Amino acid sequence: MNIFNHFRLYARHDLGRELSVWGKIGQFYLPVAIVVALAAAATFFYVQPFPGRDTVLATGQRGTVTDQLGEAFESFFKRNGLTLQIESRTGLDEIENDLRDPDSRVNASFVVSGAGSPADYPALVSLGNVAIAPLWLFYRGDTLSVDDPFEYYRDKPIAIGAPGTVSQKLFKTLMELNNPGTGDKPNFLKLPHAEAADRLLAGDIDALFIVDGYSSPIVQRLLHSPDIKLMNFPLVDAYVRRLPFLQKVTVPRGSIDISEVQPAADVAMLASGVNLLVEKDVHPTVQWAFLLAARELNLKTDNFFPSAGNLPQYKDRGFPLSSVATRFYTSGVPSFFGYMPFWLASLLENVWVVLFALFLLALPIFKRLIGYRGFASQKLLWLHFWELRYLEDELKESRTAGQASAVLEGLRHLDEQVAATWVVDDQMRHYFNLRRCVGSAIQDAGKKIADLEKV
Known part of the structure:
Protein backbone atom coordinates (compact mmCIF):
# COMPACT_ATOMS: atom_id res chain seq x y z
CA MET A 1 0.00 0.00 0.00
CA ASN A 2 1.52 3.32 -1.02
CA ILE A 3 1.52 6.33 1.25
CA PHE A 4 -1.33 8.05 -0.58
CA ASN A 5 -3.68 5.13 -0.09
CA HIS A 6 -2.63 4.92 3.55
CA PHE A 7 -3.41 8.61 4.02
CA ARG A 8 -6.78 8.14 2.31
CA LEU A 9 -7.70 5.32 4.65
CA TYR A 10 -6.56 7.37 7.64
CA ALA A 11 -8.62 10.36 6.52
CA ARG A 12 -11.67 8.15 6.03
CA HIS A 13 -11.56 6.19 9.27
CA ASP A 14 -8.99 7.21 11.87
CA LEU A 15 -9.37 10.96 11.44
CA GLY A 16 -13.04 10.80 12.37
CA ARG A 17 -12.22 8.63 15.36
CA GLU A 18 -9.46 11.05 16.38
CA LEU A 19 -11.91 13.95 16.32
CA SER A 20 -14.40 11.90 18.28
CA VAL A 21 -11.96 11.01 21.03
CA TRP A 22 -10.83 14.64 21.36
CA GLY A 23 -14.43 15.62 21.75
CA LYS A 24 -14.71 13.18 24.61
CA ILE A 25 -11.43 14.45 26.07
CA GLY A 26 -12.94 17.93 25.95
CA GLN A 27 -15.90 16.67 27.98
CA PHE A 28 -13.54 15.17 30.56
CA TYR A 29 -11.42 18.29 30.90
CA LEU A 30 -13.93 21.06 30.26
CA PRO A 31 -13.35 22.71 33.69
CA VAL A 32 -9.60 22.76 33.09
CA ALA A 33 -10.13 24.20 29.62
CA ILE A 34 -12.26 27.01 31.05
CA VAL A 35 -9.53 27.91 33.57
CA VAL A 36 -6.87 27.90 30.82
CA ALA A 37 -9.04 30.09 28.58
CA LEU A 38 -9.58 32.59 31.39
CA ALA A 39 -5.82 32.67 32.10
CA ALA A 40 -5.09 33.26 28.40
CA ALA A 41 -7.64 36.08 28.26
CA ALA A 42 -6.15 37.67 31.37
CA THR A 43 -2.67 37.44 29.83
CA PHE A 44 -3.92 39.02 26.60
CA PHE A 45 -5.55 41.83 28.58
CA TYR A 46 -2.39 42.43 30.62
CA VAL A 47 -0.01 42.44 27.63
CA GLN A 48 -2.33 44.57 25.43
CA PRO A 49 -0.68 43.60 22.14
CA PHE A 50 -2.32 46.40 20.14
CA PRO A 51 -2.72 50.14 20.82
CA GLY A 52 -5.98 50.82 22.59
CA ARG A 53 -6.34 54.53 21.83
CA ASP A 54 -5.38 57.16 19.28
CA THR A 55 -1.96 58.78 19.37
CA VAL A 56 -2.09 62.58 19.28
CA LEU A 57 1.18 64.47 18.74
CA ALA A 58 1.44 68.16 19.56
CA THR A 59 3.77 70.15 17.29
CA GLY A 60 4.86 73.77 16.94
CA GLN A 61 3.76 76.39 14.45
CA ARG A 62 3.55 75.63 10.74
CA GLY A 63 6.94 75.46 9.05
CA THR A 64 8.92 74.85 12.24
CA VAL A 65 11.22 71.88 12.76
CA THR A 66 8.66 70.14 14.98
CA ASP A 67 5.93 70.67 12.40
CA GLN A 68 8.14 69.06 9.74
CA LEU A 69 8.93 66.18 12.09
CA GLY A 70 5.23 65.68 12.75
CA GLU A 71 4.50 65.40 9.03
CA ALA A 72 7.30 62.85 8.56
CA PHE A 73 6.10 60.78 11.53
CA GLU A 74 2.52 60.89 10.30
CA SER A 75 3.63 59.51 6.93
CA PHE A 76 5.62 56.70 8.58
CA PHE A 77 2.68 55.74 10.80
CA LYS A 78 0.31 55.66 7.82
CA ARG A 79 2.65 53.44 5.79
CA ASN A 80 2.80 50.97 8.68
CA GLY A 81 -0.92 50.78 9.40
CA LEU A 82 -0.97 53.08 12.42
CA THR A 83 -2.81 56.33 13.02
CA LEU A 84 -1.10 59.50 14.21
CA GLN A 85 -3.04 62.71 14.67
CA ILE A 86 -1.17 66.02 14.57
CA GLU A 87 -2.29 69.09 16.50
CA SER A 88 -0.36 72.35 16.09
CA ARG A 89 0.29 74.71 18.99
CA THR A 90 1.54 78.30 18.95
CA GLY A 91 3.89 77.94 21.89
CA LEU A 92 5.49 75.71 24.47
CA ASP A 93 3.10 76.95 27.13
CA GLU A 94 0.13 75.52 25.25
CA ILE A 95 1.91 72.18 24.84
CA GLU A 96 2.74 72.10 28.57
CA ASN A 97 -0.90 72.75 29.44
CA ASP A 98 -2.03 69.93 27.14
CA LEU A 99 0.44 67.46 28.59
CA ARG A 100 -0.54 68.31 32.15
CA ASP A 101 -4.28 68.20 31.49
CA PRO A 102 -5.60 64.66 32.13
CA ASP A 103 -8.56 65.35 29.85
CA SER A 104 -6.37 66.42 26.90
CA ARG A 105 -6.15 64.14 23.89
CA VAL A 106 -2.45 64.97 23.44
CA ASN A 107 -0.21 62.14 24.65
CA ALA A 108 3.05 62.94 22.82
CA SER A 109 4.98 66.11 22.09
CA PHE A 110 8.32 67.65 21.19
CA VAL A 111 10.19 69.55 23.89
CA VAL A 112 13.41 71.40 23.14
CA SER A 113 16.15 70.85 25.71
CA GLY A 114 16.56 73.87 27.95
CA ALA A 115 13.07 75.18 27.27
CA GLY A 116 11.39 72.69 29.57
CA SER A 117 12.39 70.95 32.78
CA PRO A 118 11.75 67.26 33.52
CA ALA A 119 9.94 68.46 36.65
CA ASP A 120 7.40 70.11 34.34
CA TYR A 121 6.51 66.73 32.82
CA PRO A 122 6.40 64.16 35.66
CA ALA A 123 4.01 61.86 33.78
CA LEU A 124 6.13 61.72 30.62
CA VAL A 125 9.08 59.64 29.48
CA SER A 126 11.55 60.37 26.72
CA LEU A 127 12.21 58.60 23.44
CA GLY A 128 15.41 60.63 23.07
CA ASN A 129 16.52 63.48 20.81
CA VAL A 130 14.97 63.10 17.37
CA ALA A 131 16.32 66.34 15.83
CA ILE A 132 18.49 69.34 16.59
CA ALA A 133 17.26 72.90 16.84
CA PRO A 134 20.03 75.46 16.14
CA LEU A 135 19.92 78.84 17.89
CA TRP A 136 20.11 81.42 15.12
CA LEU A 137 20.93 85.07 15.80
CA PHE A 138 20.42 87.13 12.62
CA TYR A 139 21.33 90.81 12.49
CA ARG A 140 21.69 93.79 10.14
CA GLY A 141 24.63 96.12 9.61
CA ASP A 142 28.37 95.65 9.70
CA THR A 143 29.90 92.33 10.66
CA LEU A 144 30.10 92.02 14.42
CA SER A 145 32.84 90.34 16.40
CA VAL A 146 31.85 90.24 20.06
CA ASP A 147 32.42 87.65 22.75
CA ASP A 148 28.93 87.91 24.20
CA PRO A 149 26.28 88.66 21.54
CA PHE A 150 23.54 88.74 24.17
CA GLU A 151 25.25 91.48 26.15
CA TYR A 152 25.67 93.41 22.90
CA TYR A 153 21.90 93.31 22.25
CA ARG A 154 20.95 93.95 25.85
CA ASP A 155 19.80 97.47 25.03
CA LYS A 156 19.06 97.15 21.31
CA PRO A 157 15.80 96.16 19.63
CA ILE A 158 15.84 92.42 19.06
CA ALA A 159 12.97 90.04 18.35
CA ILE A 160 13.05 87.05 20.69
CA GLY A 161 9.91 85.11 19.75
CA ALA A 162 6.30 85.21 20.84
CA PRO A 163 5.44 84.68 24.54
CA GLY A 164 5.68 81.05 25.62
CA THR A 165 7.78 79.95 22.64
CA VAL A 166 11.02 77.99 22.80
CA SER A 167 12.94 80.93 21.31
CA GLN A 168 11.75 83.32 23.98
CA LYS A 169 12.56 80.91 26.84
CA LEU A 170 16.05 80.04 25.58
CA PHE A 171 16.82 83.71 24.90
CA LYS A 172 16.05 84.52 28.54
CA THR A 173 18.25 81.63 29.71
CA LEU A 174 21.20 82.76 27.62
CA MET A 175 20.74 86.44 28.43
CA GLU A 176 20.68 85.70 32.17
CA LEU A 177 23.80 83.53 31.93
CA ASN A 178 26.22 86.49 31.74
CA ASN A 179 23.74 89.30 32.32
CA PRO A 180 21.88 88.32 35.48
CA GLY A 181 18.87 90.39 36.46
CA THR A 182 18.20 91.61 32.93
CA GLY A 183 14.58 90.43 32.95
CA ASP A 184 12.06 91.60 30.37
CA LYS A 185 12.97 94.86 28.66
CA PRO A 186 11.02 96.95 26.14
CA ASN A 187 13.66 96.33 23.47
CA PHE A 188 13.10 92.56 23.76
CA LEU A 189 10.35 92.31 21.18
CA LYS A 190 8.10 89.25 21.66
CA LEU A 191 7.02 88.92 18.06
CA PRO A 192 5.99 85.86 16.02
CA HIS A 193 8.91 84.71 13.90
CA ALA A 194 7.32 85.51 10.55
CA GLU A 195 6.49 89.09 11.59
CA ALA A 196 9.93 89.53 13.14
CA ALA A 197 11.63 88.35 9.93
CA ASP A 198 9.63 90.86 7.89
CA ARG A 199 10.60 93.71 10.26
CA LEU A 200 14.26 92.68 10.24
CA LEU A 201 14.35 92.63 6.45
CA ALA A 202 12.60 96.02 6.38
CA GLY A 203 15.18 97.48 8.76
CA ASP A 204 12.70 98.16 11.58
CA ILE A 205 14.66 96.07 14.11
CA ASP A 206 18.33 95.24 14.53
CA ALA A 207 18.29 91.49 15.19
CA LEU A 208 16.20 88.36 15.47
CA PHE A 209 16.75 85.33 17.71
CA ILE A 210 15.06 82.12 16.59
CA VAL A 211 15.32 78.45 17.56
CA ASP A 212 14.40 76.35 14.56
CA GLY A 213 15.70 73.81 12.08
CA TYR A 214 17.96 74.58 9.13
CA SER A 215 15.17 73.78 6.64
CA SER A 216 12.72 76.22 8.24
CA PRO A 217 11.35 78.61 5.58
CA ILE A 218 12.06 81.62 7.82
CA VAL A 219 15.64 80.50 8.46
CA GLN A 220 16.22 79.85 4.77
CA ARG A 221 14.79 83.24 3.84
CA LEU A 222 17.15 85.06 6.19
CA LEU A 223 20.19 82.93 5.32
CA HIS A 224 19.86 83.86 1.65
CA SER A 225 19.21 87.57 2.21
CA PRO A 226 22.30 89.66 1.32
CA ASP A 227 21.48 92.31 3.94
CA ILE A 228 21.26 89.85 6.84
CA LYS A 229 24.22 88.35 8.67
CA LEU A 230 24.52 85.35 10.97
CA MET A 231 26.07 85.90 14.40
CA ASN A 232 29.23 83.98 15.28
CA PHE A 233 29.66 82.78 18.88
CA PRO A 234 33.40 82.85 19.71
CA LEU A 235 32.71 81.44 23.19
CA VAL A 236 30.50 78.59 21.99
CA ASP A 237 32.54 75.97 23.87
CA ALA A 238 32.16 77.93 27.10
CA TYR A 239 28.39 78.12 26.60
CA PHE A 245 22.00 70.54 27.14
CA LEU A 246 23.47 72.66 24.32
CA GLN A 247 25.91 71.51 21.66
CA LYS A 248 28.22 73.18 19.19
CA VAL A 249 27.43 73.29 15.48
CA THR A 250 29.22 75.09 12.67
CA VAL A 251 28.04 76.73 9.47
CA PRO A 252 31.11 76.24 7.23
CA ARG A 253 32.49 79.05 5.11
CA GLY A 254 30.68 79.21 1.75
CA SER A 255 28.16 76.52 2.70
CA ILE A 256 25.12 78.79 2.22
CA ASP A 257 26.22 80.13 -1.18
CA ILE A 258 29.52 78.78 -2.48
CA SER A 259 29.63 81.16 -5.48
CA GLU A 260 29.30 84.22 -3.24
CA VAL A 261 31.29 82.55 -0.43
CA GLN A 262 28.54 83.06 2.07
CA PRO A 263 29.21 83.07 4.95
CA ALA A 264 32.63 84.59 4.51
CA ALA A 265 34.01 82.63 7.45
CA ASP A 266 33.03 79.67 9.58
CA VAL A 267 30.20 80.56 11.96
CA ALA A 268 30.16 78.80 15.32
CA MET A 269 26.66 78.38 16.73
CA LEU A 270 24.75 76.77 19.56
CA ALA A 271 22.08 74.12 19.09
CA SER A 272 19.69 72.30 21.35
CA GLY A 273 18.11 68.88 21.06
CA VAL A 274 14.47 68.21 20.21
CA ASN A 275 13.19 65.61 22.66
CA LEU A 276 10.19 63.46 21.88
CA LEU A 277 8.21 62.88 25.06
CA VAL A 278 5.29 60.49 25.46
CA GLU A 279 2.99 59.55 28.28
CA LYS A 280 4.17 56.54 30.25
CA ASP A 281 1.25 54.40 29.14
CA VAL A 282 1.63 55.05 25.41
CA HIS A 283 1.62 51.64 23.78
CA PRO A 284 5.04 50.09 23.01
CA THR A 285 4.07 49.65 19.35
CA VAL A 286 3.57 53.41 19.07
CA GLN A 287 6.91 54.07 20.78
CA TRP A 288 8.72 51.75 18.35
CA ALA A 289 7.00 53.55 15.47
CA PHE A 290 8.28 56.93 16.71
CA LEU A 291 11.84 55.65 17.15
CA LEU A 292 11.99 53.91 13.77
CA ALA A 293 10.42 56.93 12.07
CA ALA A 294 13.10 59.18 13.59
CA ARG A 295 15.84 56.79 12.47
CA GLU A 296 14.42 56.57 8.94
CA LEU A 297 14.12 60.34 8.71
CA ASN A 298 17.74 60.80 9.79
CA LEU A 299 18.97 58.22 7.26
CA LYS A 300 17.00 59.72 4.37
CA THR A 301 17.56 63.42 5.12
CA ASP A 302 20.73 65.34 4.37
CA ASN A 303 21.84 66.75 7.71
CA PHE A 304 23.35 70.19 7.33
CA PHE A 305 25.04 69.76 10.70
CA PRO A 306 26.75 66.34 10.55
CA SER A 307 28.49 67.01 13.85
CA ALA A 308 25.15 66.48 15.54
CA GLY A 309 25.67 62.72 15.16
CA ASN A 310 23.23 60.00 14.26
CA LEU A 311 19.66 60.48 15.39
CA PRO A 312 17.75 59.54 17.41
CA GLN A 313 20.12 59.62 20.37
CA TYR A 314 19.81 59.95 24.12
CA LYS A 315 21.61 63.22 24.84
CA ASP A 316 19.39 65.13 27.25
CA ARG A 317 19.55 62.71 30.19
CA GLY A 318 17.40 64.91 32.37
CA PHE A 319 14.34 63.25 30.87
CA PRO A 320 13.99 59.57 31.88
CA LEU A 321 13.92 57.09 29.01
CA SER A 322 10.98 54.80 28.44
CA SER A 323 11.61 51.05 28.69
CA VAL A 324 11.16 50.71 24.92
CA ALA A 325 13.67 53.50 24.23
CA THR A 326 16.10 51.89 26.67
CA ARG A 327 16.00 48.66 24.63
CA PHE A 328 16.41 50.69 21.43
CA TYR A 329 19.54 52.53 22.63
CA THR A 330 21.17 49.56 24.39
CA SER A 331 20.30 46.66 22.06
CA GLY A 332 19.37 48.34 18.79
CA VAL A 333 16.45 47.46 16.57
CA PRO A 334 15.40 43.77 16.73
CA SER A 335 16.25 41.96 13.51
CA PHE A 336 12.70 40.83 12.80
CA PHE A 337 11.69 44.44 12.11
CA GLY A 338 13.59 44.01 8.85
CA TYR A 339 11.55 41.14 7.42
CA MET A 340 8.18 41.20 9.18
CA PRO A 341 5.24 43.58 8.88
CA PHE A 342 5.68 46.37 11.40
CA TRP A 343 2.60 45.45 13.46
CA LEU A 344 3.76 41.83 13.79
CA ALA A 345 7.38 42.74 14.56
CA SER A 346 6.35 45.23 17.24
CA LEU A 347 3.88 42.72 18.67
CA LEU A 348 6.60 40.07 18.99
CA GLU A 349 8.97 42.61 20.53
CA ASN A 350 6.33 43.61 23.07
CA VAL A 351 5.31 40.11 24.12
CA TRP A 352 8.37 37.94 23.40
CA VAL A 353 9.07 37.50 27.12
CA VAL A 354 5.51 36.30 27.67
CA LEU A 355 5.69 34.07 24.59
CA PHE A 356 8.99 32.58 25.76
CA ALA A 357 7.54 31.89 29.20
CA LEU A 358 4.46 30.31 27.64
CA PHE A 359 6.71 28.18 25.43
CA LEU A 360 8.59 26.90 28.47
CA LEU A 361 5.27 26.09 30.10
CA ALA A 362 3.93 24.52 26.92
CA LEU A 363 6.57 21.79 26.78
CA PRO A 364 5.52 19.98 29.96
CA ILE A 365 1.88 20.81 29.22
CA PHE A 366 2.23 19.16 25.82
CA LYS A 367 3.65 16.04 27.43
CA ARG A 368 0.81 16.05 29.91
CA LEU A 369 -1.63 16.54 27.08
CA ILE A 370 -0.33 13.43 25.38
CA GLY A 371 -0.77 11.67 28.70
CA TYR A 372 -4.31 12.98 28.99
CA ARG A 373 -4.99 11.72 25.52
CA GLY A 374 -3.77 8.26 26.50
CA PHE A 375 -5.69 8.40 29.76
CA ALA A 376 -8.91 9.28 27.95
CA SER A 377 -8.37 6.41 25.52
CA GLN A 378 -7.74 3.99 28.38
CA LYS A 379 -10.71 5.37 30.32
CA LEU A 380 -13.04 4.77 27.36
CA LEU A 381 -11.81 1.20 26.95
CA TRP A 382 -12.27 0.45 30.65
CA LEU A 383 -15.76 1.91 30.55
CA HIS A 384 -16.58 -0.48 27.70
CA PHE A 385 -15.08 -3.37 29.65
CA TRP A 386 -17.30 -2.49 32.64
CA GLU A 387 -20.35 -2.26 30.37
CA LEU A 388 -19.51 -5.67 28.95
CA ARG A 389 -19.34 -7.09 32.47
CA TYR A 390 -22.75 -5.68 33.38
CA LEU A 391 -24.26 -7.11 30.16
CA GLU A 392 -22.74 -10.52 30.87
CA ASP A 393 -24.26 -10.45 34.36
CA GLU A 394 -27.65 -9.57 32.86
CA LEU A 395 -27.30 -12.42 30.34
CA LYS A 396 -26.56 -14.86 33.15
CA GLU A 397 -29.68 -13.74 35.02
CA SER A 398 -31.93 -13.85 31.93
CA ARG A 399 -34.83 -16.33 32.37
CA THR A 400 -36.67 -15.75 29.10
CA ALA A 401 -35.71 -15.48 25.46
CA GLY A 402 -36.95 -11.87 25.45
CA GLN A 403 -34.61 -10.89 28.29
CA ALA A 404 -31.67 -12.55 26.55
CA SER A 405 -32.58 -10.82 23.26
CA ALA A 406 -32.49 -7.42 25.04
CA VAL A 407 -29.00 -8.23 26.33
CA LEU A 408 -27.97 -9.32 22.81
CA GLU A 409 -29.13 -5.97 21.45
CA GLY A 410 -27.05 -4.16 24.11
CA LEU A 411 -23.99 -6.27 23.20
CA ARG A 412 -24.35 -5.44 19.51
CA HIS A 413 -24.65 -1.73 20.36
CA LEU A 414 -21.54 -2.04 22.54
CA ASP A 415 -19.69 -3.71 19.66
CA GLU A 416 -20.53 -0.75 17.43
CA GLN A 417 -19.31 1.67 20.10
CA VAL A 418 -16.04 -0.19 20.54
CA ALA A 419 -15.49 -0.28 16.77
CA ALA A 420 -15.94 3.50 16.64
CA THR A 421 -13.55 4.14 19.54
CA TRP A 422 -10.09 5.47 18.63
CA VAL A 423 -7.28 4.32 20.92
CA VAL A 424 -3.59 5.17 21.22
CA ASP A 425 -1.11 2.77 19.72
CA ASP A 426 0.16 1.23 22.94
CA GLN A 427 -3.40 0.28 23.96
CA MET A 428 -4.30 -1.38 20.69
CA ARG A 429 -3.97 -4.85 22.25
CA HIS A 430 -6.68 -3.94 24.78
CA TYR A 431 -8.89 -2.77 21.96
CA PHE A 432 -8.70 -6.07 20.08
CA ASN A 433 -9.03 -8.03 23.32
CA LEU A 434 -12.22 -6.10 24.05
CA ARG A 435 -13.54 -6.78 20.52
CA ARG A 436 -12.94 -10.53 21.00
CA CYS A 437 -14.64 -10.50 24.39
CA VAL A 438 -17.67 -8.67 23.01
CA GLY A 439 -17.84 -11.07 20.05
CA SER A 440 -17.66 -14.05 22.40
CA ALA A 441 -20.44 -12.57 24.58
CA ILE A 442 -22.62 -12.09 21.46
CA GLN A 443 -22.16 -15.78 20.59
CA ASP A 444 -23.04 -16.79 24.16
CA ALA A 445 -26.17 -14.65 24.03
CA GLY A 446 -27.22 -16.29 20.75
CA LYS A 447 -26.79 -19.77 22.22
CA LYS A 448 -28.75 -18.85 25.37
CA ILE A 449 -31.62 -17.45 23.31
CA ALA A 450 -31.75 -20.70 21.32
CA ASP A 451 -31.75 -22.77 24.52
CA LEU A 452 -34.52 -20.69 26.13
CA GLU A 453 -36.68 -20.92 23.01
CA LYS A 454 -36.58 -24.74 23.28
CA VAL A 455 -37.98 -24.70 26.77
Missing part, protein backbone atom coordinates in the same frame (compact mmCIF):
# COMPACT_ATOMS: atom_id res chain seq x y z
CA VAL A 240 28.23 74.36 26.10
CA ARG A 241 30.30 73.82 29.26
CA ARG A 242 27.95 76.03 31.28
CA LEU A 243 24.77 74.64 29.71
CA PRO A 244 25.33 70.92 28.93
